[in-house]
Amino acid sequence: MNILPGQINGHNDLLEKKHRRDYQYLENKLTDDGHDTEELVRKIKALQVAIPSWALGTGGTRFGRFPGGGEPRNLEEKIGDIGTLHKLNRSSGAISLHIPWDIPDDPKAILDLAKDNDLVFDAVNSNTFQDQPRQAHSYKFGSLAHTEEAIRDRSIAHNLEVIKYGELLGSKSLTVWLADGTCFPGQQNFRKAFMRTLESLQEIYAGLPHDWKMLIEYKPYEPNFYSTVIQDWGSSHLLAGKLGNRAFSLVDLGHHLPNTNIEQIVALLIMEGKLGGFHFNDSKYGDDDLTVGSIKPYQLFLVFNELVEGIENPALSNPTPAWMIDASHNVKDPLEDLLQSVEAIKIAYARALLVKQHELEEAREQNDVVKAQELLQNAFRTDVRPLVAEARLRSTGALDPVGMFRELAIRQQLITERGHKTISTGL
Numbered sequence: 001m002n003i004l005p006g007q008i009n010g011h012n013d014l015l016e017k018k019h020r021r022d023y024q025y026l027e028n029k030l031t032d033d034g035h036d037t038e039e040l041v042r043k044i045k046a047l048q049v050a051i052p053s054w055a056l057g058t059g060g061t062r063f064g065r066f067p068g069g070g071e072p073r074n075l076e077e078k079i080g081d082i083g084t085l086h087k088l089n090r091s092s093g094a095i096s097l098h099i100p101w102d103i104p105d106d107p108k109a110i111l112d113l114a115k116d117n118d119l120v121f122d123a124v125n126s127n128t129f130q131d132q133p134r135q136a137h138s139y140k141f142g143s144l145a146h147t148e149e150a151i152r153d154r155s156i157a158h159n160l161e162v163i164k165y166g167e168l169l170g171s172k173s174l175t176v177w178l179a180d181g182t183c184f185p186g187q188q189n190f191r192k193a194f195m196r197t198l199e200s201l202q203e204i205y206a207g208l209p210h211d212w213k214m215l216i217e218y219k220p221y222e223p224n225f226y227s228t229v230i231q232d233w234g235s236s237h238l239l240a241g242k243l244g245n246r247a248f249s250l251v252d253l254g255h256h257l258p259n260t261n262i263e264q265i266v267a268l269l270i271m272e273g274k275l276g277g278f279h280f281n282d283s284k285y286g287d288d289d290l291t292v293g294s295i296k297p298y299q300l301f302l303v304f305n306e307l308v309e310g311i312e313n314p315a316l317s318n319p320t321p322a323w324m325i326d327a328s329h330n331v332k333d334p335l336e337d338l339l340q341s342v343e344a345i346k347i348a349y350a351r352a353l354l355v356k357q358h359e360l361e362e363a364r365e366q367n368d369v370v371k372a373q374e375l376l377q378n379a380f381r382t383d384v385r386p387l388v389a390e391a392r393l394r395s396t397g398a399l400d401p402v403g404m405f406r407e408l409a410i411r412q413q414l415i416t417e418r419g420h421k422t423i424s425t426g427l
């Protein structure tokens with residue numbers, strides 16, 4: 001979808017008067033409160049959140065899928081869709097590929113197309129949870145943790161192949177999420193399965209380019225429902241620690257049991273310099289991949305508070321994590337949902353930037369519980385939307401990305417171009 005700068009300017013012209021009023025009010029308030037608004041805008045502008053290639057089509061559930069039409073039919077069209085998002089919000093400038101769902105048959109052409117759309121390739125994701133057509137070995141009973149060496153070897157080879165594709169596209173990290181685990185007590189020896197996983201990961205790590213990271217994702221259940229080999233941050237951290245300094249844990253917000261204190265996990269992983277990646281979504285019951293910020297915005301803010309404090313703290317040396325949205329839905333337009341997701345992430349980030357870290361630390365030292373809570377909630381209760389909009393405006397994005405998506409009838413245009421019934425891969 002070609003969106004012309006003139007169209008964005010036209011949209012912004014209509015909204016700018018109101019935006020200026022709102023921004024002026026917030027700018028005065030924040031300046032009075034001791035914040036440097038220019039610095040805040042600069043930081044918000046710099047935040048880029050990768051879009052996974054599997055989030056552009058309707059995800060569906062095991063009970064059915066209700067595609068909305070005009071969904072991308074191949075990698076080229078997926079890149080086109082992410083390019084559209086990026087033009088609108090200027091914060092979706094990276095794509096995360098899943099192999100073999102999105103094999104770049106002509107990597108050079110794909111790279112050029114991504115460049116034309118102002119996109120870079122973020123982490124590449126391997127897939128050893130689904131059998132592919134004509135695959136000799138089945139992942140039914142696991143992949144990197146499988147009891148059979150031939151299947152472990154096949155899984156290792158797949159990961160190494162994914163790295164090769166990533167290298168051609170300029171990616172710098174491999175994300176490993178495993179479905180390996182069990183559905184029934186007694187099915188597996190926990191320690192042996194873990195050790196087999198470690199050994200397999202060691203072989204992949206040996207093939208990791210020197211400037212790459214390996215990101216190890218954990219998940220407590222699904223598709224296995226009794227145990228998973230990498231069930232929690234402890235298991236992931238254990239593996240990352242044993243592998244070496246280019247291996248990190250990846251936190252996916254949806255991969256925790258209800259009420260887990262995710263912000264505390266983030267704080268400790270950053271303390272260890274081992275938080276490598278972050279997947280955003282939200283959930284009410286489980287890993288149901290709802291839109292980030294739609295259910296627990298305060299939790300998201302608290303997580304960002306740890307991320308901001310941890311990453312900006314000169315005493316700590318955690319690298320900036322790879323940010324990615326990891327959600328797909330059945331009832332929303334996927335592109336509108338991604339615009340909402342990026343906006344929710346930026347709002348949480350902007351609010352976290354308002355936390356007065358020194359004062360918070362002082363309150364903590366003095367056990368002033370009320371003051372600590374006030375400091376956090378003052379930041380959380382600030383309506384930062386004009387700040388986020390200002391950052392977008394200054395990056396040549398649209399003041400109201402979802403509004404503009406609708407004004408331009410982008411979905412209708414995609415349906416005209418691609419048709420109502422399209423097949424796209426995705427979870």
Ligand code: PSV
Nearest residue numbers: 125177217219252287326427
């Ligand atoms: C499955 O839970 C999952 O959503 C993981 O979070 C991965 O990041 C993603 O699929 C792709 O492998």
Ligand code: MN
Nearest residue numbers: 217252279326
């Ligand atoms: Mn994930």
Ligand code: MN
Nearest residue numbers: 252254287326
């Ligand atoms: Mn997930």
